[in-house]
Amino acid sequence: MDVRRSFAGVRRPWQSSHALLLIPIVLILVITVTDQLVPADVHLGPLLVIAPALTASFAGPGLTGLIGFLAVGAQMYIGWHFGVLFSRNVLVQILALTVLSAMTVFYCVMRERRLRQLAQVRMVAEAAQHVLLWPLPEQIGSMKIACLYLAAEAEAQIGGDLYAATPTDSGVRVMIGDVRGKGLSAIGEAALLIGAFRESAHHHTTLPALAAALEQSVARNLPNLGPEEEMGERFATVMLLEIPDDGHISRILSCGHPPPLLLAPGGAVTVPVHPAPPLGIQGPTPGAYTVDVFTFEPTDTLLLYTDGVIEARDADGVFYPLMERAAQWAGSSPEKLLHHVRRDLLDHVGGRLNDDAALIALCHASSTPRVHRHGPDLHLGGFGHGGRSVPH
Numbered sequence: 001m002d003v004r005r006s007f008a009g010v011r012r013p014w015q016s017s018h019a020l021l022l023i024p025i026v027l028i029l030v031i032t033v034t035d036q037l038v039p040a041d042v043h044l045g046p047l048l049v050i051a052p053a054l055t056a057s058f059a060g061p062g063l064t065g066l067i068g069f070l071a072v073g074a075q076m077y078i079g080w081h082f083g084v085l086f087s088r089n090v091l092v093q094i095l096a097l098t099v100l101s102a103m104t105v106f107y108c109v110m111r112e113r114r115l116r117q118l119a120q121v122r123m124v125a126e127a128a129q130h131v132l133l134w135p136l137p138e139q140i141g142s143m144k145i146a147c148l149y150l151a152a153e154a155e156a157q158i159g160g161d162l163y164a165a166t167p168t169d170s171g172v173r174v175m176i177g178d179v180r181g182k183g184l185s186a187i188g189e190a191a192l193l194i195g196a197f198r199e200s201a202h203h204h205t206t207l208p209a210l211a212a213a214l215e216q217s218v219a220r221n222l223p224n225l226g227p228e229e230e231m232g233e234r235f236a237t238v239m240l241l242e243i244p245d246d247g248h249i250s251r252i253l254s255c256g257h258p259p260p261l262l263l264a265p266g267g268a269v270t271v272p273v274h275p276a277p278p279l280g281i282q283g284p285t286p287g288a289y290t291v292d293v294f295t296f297e298p299t300d301t302l303l304l305y306t307d308g309v310i311e312a313r314d315a316d317g318v319f320y321p322l323m324e325r326a327a328q329w330a331g332s333s334p335e336k337l338l339h340h341v342r343r344d345l346l347d348h349v350g351g352r353l354n355d356d357a358a359l360i361a362l363c364h365a366s367s368t369p370r371v372h373r374h375g376p377d378l379h380l381g382g383f384g385h386g387g388r389s390v391p392h
Helices: 002-020 022-037 044-056 059-083 088-132 183-200 207-224 228-233 322-328 334-349
Strands: 144-150 160-165 171-179 236-244 249-255 259-262 265-272 292-295 300-307 357-364
Touching: 002 022, 002 059, 022 044, 022 059, 044 088, 059 088, 088 183, 088 236, 144 160, 144 334, 160 183, 160 357, 171 183, 171 228, 171 357, 183 207, 183 236, 207 236, 207 249, 236 300, 259 322, 265 322, 300 334, 322 334, 334 357
Parallel strands: none
Antiparallel strands: 144 357, 160 171, 171 236, 236 249, 249 292, 259 265, 259 300, 300 357
């Protein structure tokens, strides 16, 4: 079944182009016949140039050249029909139509070349983006995890938001963050933080020491990632989470990042945090960071997010009510929770975000997902960024 669908997807562009090909062919026939019916002082032959120009909008150089050849042939037939094929006026019209058709074909050749180059660039960019923000596995240590990334930029898969998770000897450590720079420098800073976290998470026993290591990495490398005049605008908010394999007490540290939501059978609450300044604002001083603790029961789901979610506005300027909406799906698995949030968030903003948005949902692997009480069960498919993927 999947193979048949794949072949059907390949055939569709070919079939649509050949179906549209009837339009310029019919146009050539109509102009040719009509030119023979109108008064002799009315010449419709020059209108034949519309046919190859129209074909270039949906077909490649081969079909465009074929329609141009038919248009020139029709112009010659009109001249022959009236016995003026070798008159100066008709020869000029034929020559002009031939040149214009050739230019249209040349345009199609250049367009096809640019499209191939663009396709290659997109493939390379997609590969680079996946290397930077590679998918998280379905389960890390004792935690089931799902993640979602919505990039604001058209044709992009990542931007300034970031996330990472890694198992440690005693549990699982998770990072989610938001780089405040712009353009390529933001992606560079995101790559810097993700790389630093993946390495430092295994070498520092406490979250303050880990945060200080990330701050040190940012301070050391930030000047190389962009112009000096933008230094004051480039910093990153980060949330670090540590979930032990044993016990229900988890630790969290915020560097200016929005606090996560804890979804329980009774609803949703915000995990209280005492945020330190974002990374890049102050030097690496472990004593400046406060570790907050909270109870993460087996029946709970933890939802981490970036401010692109809670600052998303609808047409009336109303912010997206994440806590209120997420509370409705407190009984869902992490995958289904992010599926619901994604669909509801895009509905709220009218289909397009103005800022990147990232979310991570976690629950204990030993817990059994409860049946969702607010809607039908949903089948989950693939998603570009996420361990247990959320469908588009």
